Amino acid sequence: xxxxxxxxxxxxxxxxxxxxGRGRHGVYPxxxxxxxxxxxxxxLSVDTRAAARDDxxxxxxxYGALAEKxxxxxxxxxxxLIETLAERIAAACLADPAVRAAEITVHKPDAPITVPFDxxxxxxxxxxxxx
Numbered sequence: 001x002x003x004x005x006x007x008x009x010x011x012x013x014x015x016x017x018x019x020x021g022r023g024r025h026g027v028y029p030x031x032x033x034x035x036x037x038x039x040x041x042x043x044l045s046v047d048t049r050a051a052a053r054d055d056x057x058x059x060x061x062x063y064g065a066l067a068e069k070x071x072x073x074x075x076x077x078x079x080x081l082i083e084t085l086a087e088r089i090a091a092a093c094l095a096d097p098a099v100r101a102a103e104i105t106v107h108k109p110d111a112p113i114t115v116p117f118d119x120x121x122x123x124x125x126x127x128x129x130x131x
Contacts, residue, residue: 019039022036022074025078044093045100066093073092089106094128105123
């Protein structure tokens with residue numbers, strides 16, 4: 001089996017659940033002024049075989065460093081849409097050479113909705129360009 005095909009079939013995942021930060025994202029002035037909690041789940045496609053074989057962090061995605069980058073984006077420059085926030089988070093994850101694809105879910109549990117609800121989420125999946 002060719003290495004390219006073997007790499008494509010690897011479906012290892014590193015998943016970060018419930019990363020939290022306070023951001024000022026939204027289209028309404030109150031959202032920008034007061035801010036609110038945003039929660040992010042990130043499922044990263046990574047080939048973990050070399051890291052597992054060699055017990056070597058440098059051969060996989062450093063989920064601690066990625067978590068810090070994600071929270072920095074949540075707490076950083078405001079955007080109107082959580083779709084935009086999800087896109088920025090996916091790009092940051094894909095900048096890690098070990099990450100082949102990223103599925104990002106942004107939760108906005110305090111969204112300005114006038115009816116009872118539990119959560120609003122946007123989920124996107126992006127793949128890295130061929131490397």
